[in-house]
Amino acid sequence: MHRSASRLTRVLACAAVPVILTVAGCSSDSGKSSSGSDSGKKSSSSSSSKPGTKGSTALEKVAYEKLPDPCKAVSAKTIESLVHDAKDKNGTAAKSNDLANRASCSWNGLETDGTKGSQYRWLSVSLVRYDSHASLGSGNKRAEEQYNKQIELAKTTKDAHDVKVEKTDGVGDQGTSVVYGVKKDVDFFNTTIVARTQNVVVTLDFNGAAYEGAGAPDQGKMLQDAIAAAKEVVTSVANGGNDQAPSGAESPSASASASASPSGSASPKQ
Numbered sequence: 001m002h003r004s005a006s007r008l009t010r011v012l013a014c015a016a017v018p019v020i021l022t023v024a025g026c027s028s029d030s031g032k033s034s035s036g037s038d039s040g041k042k043s044s045s046s047s048s049s050k051p052g053t054k055g056s057t058a059l060e061k062v063a064y065e066k067l068p069d070p071c072k073a074v075s076a077k078t079i080e081s082l083v084h085d086a087k088d089k090n091g092t093a094a095k096s097n098d099l100a101n102r103a104s105c106s107w108n109g110l111e112t113d114g115t116k117g118s119q120y121r122w123l124s125v126s127l128v129r130y131d132s133h134a135s136l137g138s139g140n141k142r143a144e145e146q147y148n149k150q151i152e153l154a155k156t157t158k159d160a161h162d163v164k165v166e167k168t169d170g171v172g173d174q175g176t177s178v179v180y181g182v183k184k185d186v187d188f189f190n191t192t193i194v195a196r197t198q199n200v201v202v203t204l205d206f207n208g209a210a211y212e213g214a215g216a217p218d219q220g221k222m223l224q225d226a227i228a229a230a231k232e233v234v235t236s237v238a239n240g241g242n243d244q245a246p247s248g249a250e251s252p253s254a255s256a257s258a259s260a261s262p263s264g265s266a267s268p269k270q
Contacts, residue, residue, distance in 0.1 A: 059132040062139035063198035064237060067127045069093075070105035073236040074125060078229050082206065083121045084111035101129045110211075117214025124205040125233055131199070139199030147174055147196040150203050154178035154192040168227055172197035172234045179223060186210065189217045193230040200237050204230045 071091035079089055086109035094104040104126040112118045130142040155163055160180040168175035172195040182188045190207035206226040208217040 059134060060138040060140070062131055064129060064200050066100050067103050067129050067200065068236040068239065070103045070125045070127055070233075073105070073127070073233045074123075074229050075232060078232060079107055079123070082225050082229060083107045083109045083123050084119065085109040101131075103127050113214070115213075117210060117212035119208060119210055119214055119217070121208045122206070123229070124203075125229075126203040126205075127233070127237070128201045128203075129199060130201075143196050143199045143201050144174070146201045147176075147194060150194045150201060151176050151178060154180075154194065154203075157182070157190075159183065160190075168193060168195070168230075171195040171227060171230050172202065175227075175230070177223060177227065179219065184209075187216065189219055189222060191219075191223050191226040193226050195230055195234055197234045197237050202230060202233045202237065204233060 071093050076089065079086060079091070086107045088107065091105040091107050094106070096102050096104075104124065106122065106124040108120070108122040110118055110120050128143075128146055130139040130146070132139045133142070136142055151165070155165060155178055157180065159182050161183070163178065163180040166177050166179075168177045171193065175193065175195040178192040178194070180190055182190065186209050188207055188209045190205065193202075193204045193206075195202045195204075204226055206222055206229065208222060210216050
């Protein structure tokens with residue numbers, strides 16, 4: 001009996017060993033995952049990979065927070081010089097439900113000189129302003145995108161021919177002239193000046209046509225007049241939208257460069 005009891009004790013003891021090892025093993029793994037160095041490293045690594053808690057980068061402040069009155073962005077002297085016998089010298093403002101960001105004004109007139117025929121002129125000033133936006137970019141960047149779009153629109157005007165595109169220095173931060181012609185009942189000559197000054201895009205259109213035997217408009221002069229007028233608009237924007245037309249501005253015709261050469265044929269945008 002004693003021998004049998006002793007043998008049974010040894011068998012049970014041997015059988016219990018794997019169980020103890022298994023439990024010990026589980027206990028060891030558990031310890032590492034909860035408080036061991038391996039777990040600590042993983043936790044630390046995970047924590048360090050999380051995004052920082054610093055605040056987002058502040059949006060770039062725009063230079064211009066409002067637009068000038070487009071009908072006052074060009075001096076009365078310039079209007080008289082470019083659009084003879086204008087129907088309304090004060091201009092006709094286009095309707096806008098957001099004048100702080102989009103505004104435009106236009107003038108037109110027909111000058112009749114008896115048997116020498118008539119000269120038609122049309123001038124338009126359009127302004128678009130952009131704010132900085134977290135998902136769309138800075139005001140300057142958005143304005144530059146619009147600047148490029150306006151140039152493409154002018155270049156692809158319906159029925160335009162003899163299109164010439166040139167960089168125009170001294171008109172804002174970026175300036176481009178697009179000159180072309182459009183054949184209607186008579187030949188129309190058009191000059192478009194697109195300029196960007198900081199976060200504002202200026203588009204100035206100046207076109208003309210001759211009727212009843214009058215001589216065709218001088219393309220070179222029209223281009224220089226348009227550039228001079230566009231400079232006035234840029235100056236008006238820079239004045240902070242205080243609705244003051246540039247004072248003492250020289251007449252575009254007087255300031256035109258004598259050496260300027262025509263840069264294409266032009267047409268109206270109506």
